[in-house]
Amino acid sequence: MATRRPTADTASEAETPRPRVDNRQKQIIDIACRLFARRGYEGTSLRDISEEAQITKAALYYHFPNKEALYHRIVLDSLRALIDSVRAAVDVAPTALDKVRQFMLVTADFMDADRDSWMAGSNAFWMGSESETRAMAIALRNEYETLLRTCIDEAIKSGEFRPGNVALTGRFLLSALTQISRWHKPNGPMSTREVIEEYLDMAFHGLQAPARN
Structure with missing residues (x-):
């Protein structure tokens, strides 16, 4: 029986690398993350994602059975990564004040690195x-x-922060983080970290100038 020789077309197909499953999944996640960030969950459809990824909806279903599963993967993976990064920095900070600072700055770095996930x-x-x-x-x-x-409670107990409402102080600091994405431009003159450093200086040292002698 004669051996079938590959034609130019079949040889070309054999040489063309097919996307790895994990690479395709990452591509889908990256595209979906960007669309969810800009349009929200309700404003993004699986058709939008599949068209952007240039795959069929059937191919998308191979990786994620529905939109909820895809969003679940993006949101929860992002939050877990953020918590792990912040906790690692806080654990090695030498003082309670440094723990608060690292909490804020590592979160800022996370935002700078992946605004869409945030x-x-x-x-x-x-x-x-x-x-x-x-x-x-x-x-x-x-x-x-x-x-x-x-971290705030530790700073109060150590005398680095004056006594105050821990929950309210936490909300005050967190609001600096949660609101920044509403106005901050990633390509602007200041990075998110630089903005948060300014905020921390205001929070830790206040806005009132020292009294003149």
């Missing part, structure tokens, strides 16, 4: 339905906020 994660808290993703995201958010409150 925005997509923030949108999870405004989803109208009581979804599993929203419930799990809120649990992770509470873990994140509790970590900051613990």
Whole structure:
């Protein structure tokens, strides 16, 4: 039986590398993350994602059975990565004041590194339905906020912060982080970290000038 020789077309097909499954999945996640960040969960459809990725909806379903599963992956992975990064920095900070500072600066670095993940994660808290993703995201958010409150409480007990309402202080500092994405431009004159450093200086030292002698 004669051996079939590959034609130019079949040889070309054999030489063309096919996307690895994990690479394709990462591509889908990156595209979906960007769309969720800009349009929100309700404003993004699986068709939008598949068209942007230049794949069929059937191919998209191979990786993620529905939009909820895809959003679940993006939001929860992002929040877990943020918490892990912040906790690692806080654990090695030498003082309670440094722990608060590192909490804020590492979060700022996270925003600078992946603004879309931050925005997509923030949108999870405004989803109208009581979804599993929203419930799990809120649990992770509470873990994140509790970590900051613990640092603030330590700073008060160590005498580095004056006595005050720990929960309210935490909300004050967190509002600096959560609101910055509404106005800050990634390509602007200041990075998110530089803005937060300015905010921390205001928070730690106040705005009132020292009294003149």
